[in-house]
Amino acid sequence: MSAVSIPELFAFDDLIDDDEREIRDTVRAFGNEKLRPHVAGWFEEAHLPARDLALELGRLGVFGMHLEGYGCAGLSATTYGLACMELEAVDSGLRSFVSVQGSLAMFAIHAFGSDAQKDEWLPRMAAGEALGCFGLTEPDFGSNPAGMRTVAKRDGDDWVLNGAKMWITNGSVADVAVVWARTDLAEGARGIRGFVVPTDTPGFSAPEITHKMSLRASVTSELVLTDVRLPESAILPGVEGLKGPLSCLNEARYGIVFGALGAARDCLETAIDYAGDREVFDKALSGYQITQTKIADMALELGKGFLLAMHLGRRKDAGGIRPEQISLGKLNNVRESIEIARTCRTILGANGITLEYPVIRHANNLESVLTYEGTSEMHQLTIGKALTGHDAFR
The missing domain is CATH 2.40.110.10 (Butyryl-CoA Dehydrogenase, subunit A, domain 2)
Known part of the structure; x- marks a missing residue:
C-alpha cells in the first residue's frame, strides 16, 4: 500500500475552488523556487533582503491581495488565507512581512484613510515599491x-x-x-x-x-x-479610538489562523520524509508504532486546524465573522502548530536542531507567533468573555 499525503488524507482540495487552488499553487511555487533555497541562510544571518523581495512579492500580487482597488487584486479572504499558509510554510517571517504590509499598514489606510492618503500610498505599496x-x-x-x-x-x-x-x-x-x-x-x-x-x-x-x-x-x-x-x-480621518487599530489586528490575526498551519505542515511533511529514510535498528523509523502515533496525532490536529481555518475564511467572505471567532482560530491553530513543530523535532532527533532541516526554525518562529497579535492568554479571555458575558481582562 502506498502512502498518502496529508492533503489527500483530509481531501483538503475538495474544500477550495479552482481559482483558489490556482493562486495557492502559484504562491507555493514562488515560495519553493524563490524563497526556500535562501531562507535558512537569511535566518542564520538574521537578514532579510526586504527591498528586493518586496518588488518580487508585489509582482506576485500578494500585498493587499484581499483589498479592492489601488492596484490590489480584490481576492477573497479565503484565498488570502491560503496564500498566507504557503508563505509561512517557507518561514513565518515571510508571512509576517506580507501580513504587516497588507493587513496592517495597507488595510489601515484603505479602511480609514483619506482619498489623498490612499492615492499616495496604496498603489505603491501594492506594487512593493513602498513598504x-x-x-x-x-x-x-x-x-x-x-x-x-x-x-x-x-x-x-x-x-x-x-x-x-x-x-x-x-x-x-x-x-x-x-x-x-x-x-x-x-x-x-x-x-x-x-x-x-x-x-x-x-x-x-x-x-x-x-x-x-x-x-x-x-x-x-x-x-x-x-x-x-x-x-x-x-491623520486617518475615518476612525477614532481603539476600534481602528483593533480592527487592523483582526485582519492580521486572521492571516495567522491559516499561516501557522503552513509552518506546521512543513514540519510534519519533513518529519514523515525523514522517518521514512532514517533506519533505526535495521528498520525505517516510520515503521515503529510510537513514530506512527506521533504522526497520526499531528496530522489530526493539522487537519482540524485547516477545517477551522476554512470555516472562518468562508464566514469572513460572507461578512459574518466576529473577533472572538478569529481568536478561536488564532489560539487553536498556533498552539497546535507549535506543538507539532516540537514533536517533529523529536522525530528528527539531533538533526532536528540544525538549519539543514526547517523544523527548529519553524519552532523558534512559532514562539513569536504564539504571543504576537494577541497572546494565547488574551485570546482565551476573549473567548471566555464571549461565552460568559464577563470581562476578565481587569
Whole structure:
C-alpha cells in the first residue's frame, strides 16, 4: 500500500475552488523556487533582503491581495488565507512581512484613510515599491494598547508626535508608518487616533532590534518619535479610538489562523520524509508504532486546524465573522502548530536542531507567533468573555 499525503488524507482540495487552488499553487511555487533555497541562510544571518523581495512579492500580487482597488487584486479572504499558509510554510517571517504590509499598514489606510492618503500610498505599496509598518505596541504596553504613552498634541495647524513603539515588523525598512497615538482631549480630538507618518519625517527613527532567536528572517524594529511634526492631513480621518487599530489586528490575526498551519505542515511533511529514510535498528523509523502515533496525532490536529481555518475564511467572505471567532482560530491553530513543530523535532532527533532541516526554525518562529497579535492568554479571555458575558481582562 502506498502512502498518502496529508492533503489527500483530509481531501483538503475538495474544500477550495479552482481559482483558489490556482493562486495557492502559484504562491507555493514562488515560495519553493524563490524563497526556500535562501531562507535558512537569511535566518542564520538574521537578514532579510526586504527591498528586493518586496518588488518580487508585489509582482506576485500578494500585498493587499484581499483589498479592492489601488492596484490590489480584490481576492477573497479565503484565498488570502491560503496564500498566507504557503508563505509561512517557507518561514513565518515571510508571512509576517506580507501580513504587516497588507493587513496592517495597507488595510489601515484603505479602511480609514483619506482619498489623498490612499492615492499616495496604496498603489505603491501594492506594487512593493513602498513598504509600510504599523506602530501600536509600545515597550510597556502590548496586550493593553489603551495604556499607550505615545502622544500627539496640536501645535497650530499641525500635530506633534512624541513616544516610542516596540517590536515593529518592517520598521527599519518602511517608507511609511501607521502610528497610533493618544491625542489631547481638551483640544477637541477624541482619544486614540492614527497618523500616516512618512519615515523620512524629521524626528522619526527606527533602530533595528537585534539578537533575536526567533523571526530572524524578518526586520523587527523600535520606532522612536521625537517632536515629529505632521500636517492635519496626516491623520486617518475615518476612525477614532481603539476600534481602528483593533480592527487592523483582526485582519492580521486572521492571516495567522491559516499561516501557522503552513509552518506546521512543513514540519510534519519533513518529519514523515525523514522517518521514512532514517533506519533505526535495521528498520525505517516510520515503521515503529510510537513514530506512527506521533504522526497520526499531528496530522489530526493539522487537519482540524485547516477545517477551522476554512470555516472562518468562508464566514469572513460572507461578512459574518466576529473577533472572538478569529481568536478561536488564532489560539487553536498556533498552539497546535507549535506543538507539532516540537514533536517533529523529536522525530528528527539531533538533526532536528540544525538549519539543514526547517523544523527548529519553524519552532523558534512559532514562539513569536504564539504571543504576537494577541497572546494565547488574551485570546482565551476573549473567548471566555464571549461565552460568559464577563470581562476578565481587569
